[in-house]
Amino acid sequence: MVQNGQITIHDIARRTGLSKGTVDRVLHDRGGVSRKSKEKVMAAIQELGYEPNVYASLLAKKEKPLIAVLIPKHEPDSFWELAASGIDKSAESIGAIGVDTLHFEYDQYDLDSFRTTCAKLLDANPSGVVIAPMFQEATEGLTQELHKRDIPYVFIDSKPETDGCLAYFGMPLYKSGYLCGDLLTGGQPVQNVLIVRIRRDRYQQSDPTINRRAGFMDYMLEHSPDCVLSNVFIDPNEPDKIEGTLSAWFEDHPQVRHIVMFNSRIHLIVPWLESHPDPKRRVVGFDNLKANMEALQRGIVTSLIAQRPDEQVRLAIEALTEFILFRKLPARKDNYMHMDILTRYNAEYY
Amino acid sequence: MVQNGQITIHDIARRTGLSKGTVDRVLHDRGGVSRKSKEKVMAAIQELGYEPNVYASLLAKKEKPLIAVLIPKHEPDSFWELAASGIDKSAESIGAIGVDTLHFEYDQYDLDSFRTTCAKLLDANPSGVVIAPMFQEATEGLTQELHKRDIPYVFIDSKPETDGCLAYFGMPLYKSGYLCGDLLTGGQPVQNVLIVRIRRDRYQQSDPTINRRAGFMDYMLEHSPDCVLSNVFIDPNEPDKIEGTLSAWFEDHPQVRHIVMFNSRIHLIVPWLESHPDPKRRVVGFDNLKANMEALQRGIVTSLIAQRPDEQVRLAIEALTEFILFRKLPARKDNYMHMDILTRYNAEYY
DNA sequence: ATGAAAGCGCTAACAA
DNA sequence: TTGTTAGCGCTTTCAT
Numbered sequence A, B: 001m002v003q004n005g006q007i008t009i010h011d012i013a014r015r016t017g018l019s020k021g022t023v024d025r026v027l028h029d030r031g032g033v034s035r036k037s038k039e040k041v042m043a044a045i046q047e048l049g050y051e052p053n054v055y056a057s058l059l060a061k062k063e064k065p066l067i068a069v070l071i072p073k074h075e076p077d078s079f080w081e082l083a084a085s086g087i088d089k090s091a092e093s094i095g096a097i098g099v100d101t102l103h104f105e106y107d108q109y110d111l112d113s114f115r116t117t118c119a120k121l122l123d124a125n126p127s128g129v130v131i132a133p134m135f136q137e138a139t140e141g142l143t144q145e146l147h148k149r150d151i152p153y154v155f156i157d158s159k160p161e162t163d164g165c166l167a168y169f170g171m172p173l174y175k176s177g178y179l180c181g182d183l184l185t186g187g188q189p190v191q192n193v194l195i196v197r198i199r200r201d202r203y204q205q206s207d208p209t210i211n212r213r214a215g216f217m218d219y220m221l222e223h224s225p226d227c228v229l230s231n232v233f234i235d236p237n238e239p240d241k242i243e244g245t246l247s248a249w250f251e252d253h254p255q256v257r258h259i260v261m262f263n264s265r266i267h268l269i270v271p272w273l274e275s276h277p278d279p280k281r282r283v284v285g286f287d288n289l290k291a292n293m294e295a296l297q298r299g300i301v302t303s304l305i306a307q308r309p310d311e312q313v314r315l316a317i318e319a320l321t322e323f324i325l326f327r328k329l330p331a332r333k334d335n336y337m338h339m340d341i342l343t344r345y346n347a348e349y350y
Numbered sequence C: 001a002t003g004a005a006a007g008c009g010c011t012a013a014c015a016a
Numbered sequence D: 001t002t003g004t005t006a007g008c009g010c011t012t013t014c015a016t
Helices: A009-016 A020-027 A035-048 A054-061 A079-096 A111-123 A136-149 A173-185 A210-223 A239-252 A266-275 A290-297 A309-326 B009-016 B020-027 B035-048 B054-061 B079-096 B111-123 B136-148 B173-185 B210-223 B239-252 B266-275 B290-297 B309-326
Strands: A066-072 A100-106 A128-131 A153-156 A167-170 A192-198 A228-234 A258-260 A282-286 A303-306 A334-336 A340-342 B066-072 B100-106 B128-131 B153-156 B167-170 B192-198 B228-234 B258-260 B282-286 B303-306 B334-336 B340-342
Touching (some): A009 A020, A009 A035, A020 A035, A054 A309, A054 B054, A066 A079, A066 A309, A079 A100, A079 A309, A100 A111, A128 A136, A167 A309, A173 A210, A173 A258, A173 A282, A173 A303, A192 A266, A266 A282, A290 A303, A340 B340, B009 B020, B020 B035, B054 B309, B066 B079, B066 B111, B066 B309, B079 B100, B079 B309, B100 B111, B128 B309, B173 B210, B173 B258, B173 B282, B228 B239, B239 B266, B266 B290, B290 B303
Parallel strands (some): A066 A100, A066 A128, A128 A153, A153 A167, A167 A334, A192 A258, A258 A282, A282 A303, B066 B100, B066 B128, B128 B153, B153 B167, B167 B334, B192 B228, B192 B258, B258 B282, B282 B303
Antiparallel strands (some): A303 A340
């Protein structure tokens, strides 16, 4: 432990001939202070090098800030489950320093669910919000209200065009597609690639993988201009049909041995891959879902590109906490996160 | 903000008919309390579910915990510089919650320097210590003293056989060598590999890359049993001679196009690589030093294996902080960190 | 062995 | 606009 020759508000009160109350007022910009006094206090703070004592402050306030997290409801072993677990992890560590967190989860296919969840969130009157946005317009409604109430918020995963958020944390989608091209081909030109895609039945649903696909296409154009890219659609709601679909397709294209999916569901085609082994096949997918990781470690999937959703959430919550407790702005507003390349040889400790 | 219905020592004092002072005594095992009282207090704590308020405690104590970090002195753009920057980053964020950090840096080639630095560290009387150990025996001397004083410590990077630390954070060295084999060969058998090594002039200096080399060898044995592995030694203190050494060697082995180094100095051979371009060459090294990253992005180096030294340090400091402030033990004692695969396509946001 | 009381530095309600 | 004051929950000293 270390001795403490701290400068306190008392010191700066004496120095300025004002009272602790006034000092506190300028410290927190609460208004009701004359220009002169304010300046004197500011000067004294500078000169004396005053630093607030967090413990005393938190103790005196006897309330904890609440951070609300708005994310899609998650099925087991989905991308959002990983994110949710990240929330709980950071909740624990910042809970220690006196901040509460609360999940608000909505059905990502249901606009109404999003709306009512937003309302609940606002009712909780949080000190800060982490948002994983899915519905452009409705999100704007939310952020406008947050602005009005002067509640800071950060986006994770994706970000609407509108601004005003404290920060954004997410993967560079286009680049992740580009990287994906390199991993799939191993840097060598290839003749054929199969892209397995999810049939989206609800229209109006924005496809978050569009940019990723674009990045992939550009990579292929530049490095394998003659490559034939084929698409096959599968339906995650009918897992039994997937094997049939793939078998039928491969009957006509037996020479194709490069397979890629741009969402987190590469595990859906693992059963087919396992029953049709091919040592020279390369398969690349995204995200470290349990099922994906298992396939990776068994050698069924060649590589995964992942982004530590828990890390993303942690950074988001941390940025928010620092702002709420200490009014500290994050170093950067847009934070593009590193893309992790996972293979069977480095998956173990991820 | 959220209301706070905390149980305080006052509550448990009333409940037991004793005073706050006595409650505090049993809370901290300070003695001078009768068996009976102690039992009553313990019971009340259980029943009421009392949890101490860290802020109040820290405030009343008027001292801040100090975390000391013991690492090798760093030249610019070295591995330990990255680690040091990690310290400063986490220092900032935990500084916010009221913990100080202090660097203690020693000459990693000088045992005496290590000893005197340890002494200084102990003089500072820290509440916790992060240690990057280089000298087995002397480290043991330090940890014994820390034990005596009941000061918790965690190891980073590598760990002595001895135990008693709160936690360890580091890269799995053997596995990193194995992974390195896969990246260098691209999973295909190869005929020749050149291993570039550093001439170590000071003997007695343990080589931290031994395990890594072992992992690499095993990979090659299993996947490229006929591969010829050659070694060339270079001296970082005589950078001018490196190009000559390599040129001479490659004169005799023009067919070799797989090159690897097991330490963080792959940048040393970049000048030679650049002046002797070969599009089919594969070069793999370790650690995200600036010079290495530049070579990666320019396509001179194929892959780097990195470990976010700053992250390692952050986790170490975090674990220590949680223990010091809240007596919370880390979830795992041995924490093997993920090995990041860096290529020119994902290096940008690392 | 136990209690009483004075603070730690800050906040917030109230008074002036 | 400013000052005063009563805590926040805990530690510590001094009595008893």
